[in-house]
Amino acid sequence: MYGSEKGVDKYFLLSVVALTIMGVVMVYSSTALINISKAGAASSSSGGSQFMYLRKHLMTLLIAFLAMLLFYAIKPSTLRRYSIVFLALSFVLLLLVFIPGLGVKINGARRWIRLWPSTVQPGEFVKFAMVLFLARYLSDTQEIRDRFSVFFRPLLVMLSFQAVLLLQPDFGGAFTLGLITFAMFYISGTPLRFMFTTLLFVLPVVVKLVMEPYRLKRIFIFLDPWKDPYAGGFQLVQSFIALGNGGFGGVGLGESKQKLSYLPEVNTDFIFSMVGEEIGFIGVVFVLFMFVLFFSRGIKIAGDAKSLFCSYLAHGLTLMITLQALMNIAVVTGLVPTKGLPLPFLSYGGSSLLVNFIAVSVMLKISRGDDEQLSVQTQEMIIKRRAHLKARRLRRKAQ
Numbered sequence: 001m002y003g004s005e006k007g008v009d010k011y012f013l014l015s016v017v018a019l020t021i022m023g024v025v026m027v028y029s030s031t032a033l034i035n036i037s038k039a040g041a042a043s044s045s046s047g048g049s050q051f052m053y054l055r056k057h058l059m060t061l062l063i064a065f066l067a068m069l070l071f072y073a074i075k076p077s078t079l080r081r082y083s084i085v086f087l088a089l090s091f092v093l094l095l096l097v098f099i100p101g102l103g104v105k106i107n108g109a110r111r112w113i114r115l116w117p118s119t120v121q122p123g124e125f126v127k128f129a130m131v132l133f134l135a136r137y138l139s140d141t142q143e144i145r146d147r148f149s150v151f152f153r154p155l156l157v158m159l160s161f162q163a164v165l166l167l168q169p170d171f172g173g174a175f176t177l178g179l180i181t182f183a184m185f186y187i188s189g190t191p192l193r194f195m196f197t198t199l200l201f202v203l204p205v206v207v208k209l210v211m212e213p214y215r216l217k218r219i220f221i222f223l224d225p226w227k228d229p230y231a232g233g234f235q236l237v238q239s240f241i242a243l244g245n246g247g248f249g250g251v252g253l254g255e256s257k258q259k260l261s262y263l264p265e266v267n268t269d270f271i272f273s274m275v276g277e278e279i280g281f282i283g284v285v286f287v288l289f290m291f292v293l294f295f296s297r298g299i300k301i302a303g304d305a306k307s308l309f310c311s312y313l314a315h316g317l318t319l320m321i322t323l324q325a326l327m328n329i330a331v332v333t334g335l336v337p338t339k340g341l342p343l344p345f346l347s348y349g350g351s352s353l354l355v356n357f358i359a360v361s362v363m364l365k366i367s368r369g370d371d372e373q374l375s376v377q378t379q380e381m382i383i384k385r386r387a388h389l390k391a392r393r394l395r396r397k398a399q
Contacts, residue, residue: 009367012297015290016345016360020061022275022287023346028054030259030267030274031348053267053348060350064357072361076310079362083129083136087157090129093122094164110168121351123173126161128355130177131184131316133157138188139308151194154181171209172339176324183319188312222337238263239270239332242277243284250280267348269340272332287346288329295322301367310366317359324352 031053079086097103097110104112104119112119134154141150158181162174185195210216217232225233225240242258245251256277259266266274275283298318305311321344328343330336342352 006367006369008364009297009301011293012301012367013360013364015294015297018290019287019294019345022283022290023271023348024054024057024061025253026271026275026278026346027057027267027348029254029256029278030271032254057348060353063350064354067354068357068361070361071358072365074365076307076313076362076366079132079313080136080309083132086129087133090122090126091161091164093120094126094161097122097168109170111170111173118350123165123168123170124351124355126165126173127177127180127320128317128359130158130161131180131313131320134181134184135309135313135316138184138312142188142308145189146191148194151185151190154185155198166209171215172327172341176327176341179323180316180320183323184312184316187315218337222334225334235264235270236334236338239273240334242270242273243333246277246280246283248281250276250278250283253278265340268342269328269347270332271347272329272343275346291322291325294318298322298363301363304369305366306369314363314366317363321356321359 028051032050093113096113099113102113103110104114106112111123112121137154138145144150158177162177165171165174165177182195186192210219221228221232222236225236227233229237238258242256242263245257251257256266256274258277259274263270263273272284272287275287279286295318298314298321302311302314302318305314324341325344327336327339328341328347331338331341342349344352344356347353
């Protein structure tokens with residue numbers, strides 16, 4: 001029944017709060033650097049304030065928290081109803097990056113749009129919109145999952161988004177979107193033969209993309225970063241040094257040496273390396289444990305959901321965040337080639353943090369037992385549809 005007295009999943013919320021607090025501490029530690037003037041006196045960095053990045057991060061957290069409250073007030077049935085609208089809007093935002101003056105190009109990639117007072121990365125919103133769309137589509141087609149046409153439609157949607165992401169180019173975003181989509185296909189019981197057939201057709205395209213000179217160079221450097229430690233392998237080598245310096249208990253908060261212009265992106269993509277350096281093995285295990293707790297409670301929330309839509313939605317949102325965390329940690333520890341992906345809840349940055357908090361609010365809503373409430377008319381339509389499909393299957397067997 002809608003409006004259950006069941007409370008939110010406290011352990012799920014605990015994992016999010018713990019990771020967010022850790023993120024605030026590490027963002028401040030990685031950016032609050034004090035420069036020494038020629039006269040020997042200490043002077044604040046970042047153009048006048050050692051708290052500049054911390055203030056921006058806290059402002060982003062405030063916006064994300066307000067968005068979280070907003071989405072927490074929205075019923076799952078409303079999210080279901082407007083899932084196509086979310087999907088269309090995210091696609092439009094994804095195209096806006098190519099408009100001169102609005103799209104922002106950084107390091108050769110167009111992945112951001114300029115919205116005062118900051119920039120937004122539409123690719124982050126695409127993942128949330130895709131999970132929402134798939135949750136609705138897969139729950140609506142549960143009875144006819146064995147048809148290839150049912151599998152092909154969302155696949156075509158995914159490929160359309162991936163094509164635009166690759167034009168930016170954002171190979172990591174396209175790859176992550178594919179992982180989430182196929183994971184949700186698998187969870188919903190989509191025949192494996194459909195997925196394997198698709199992968200066989202897509203494999204040549206993936207190989208072609210990987211063979212791009214700069215991506216191929218990245219793979220060779222990943223295999224042996226010490227071969228080019230001062231250029232292509234610099235970032236990964238410095239990450240290894242940071243993790244190695246930390247030892248068991250770390251060098252202490254604020255005492256990192258790698259953040260002193262050695263390790264690039266220390267407050268964003270490689271913040272996990274600084275956790276390892278300053279807090280050591282203890283800090284690394286703590287972060288990993290919190291992500292495992294987040295994943296396990298997220299899967300439990302999905303399993304306890306009363307409707308297929310909410311179950312698929314909870315599964316998808318849990319995977320959306322934990323897969324990105326897994327890929328980020330794999331990158332900074334040298335398990336996969338270097339790719340720019342923020343660590344959920346810890347990394348400095350706006351779009352990812354905002355989308356993750358929105359996802360958390362939806363998960364907390366579902367954990368309360370506030371599943372979508374279907375109208376009597378919708379329930380009757382589902383019953384009639386299932387009866388129709390059952391009769392058609394019986395006729396086929398009779399023939």
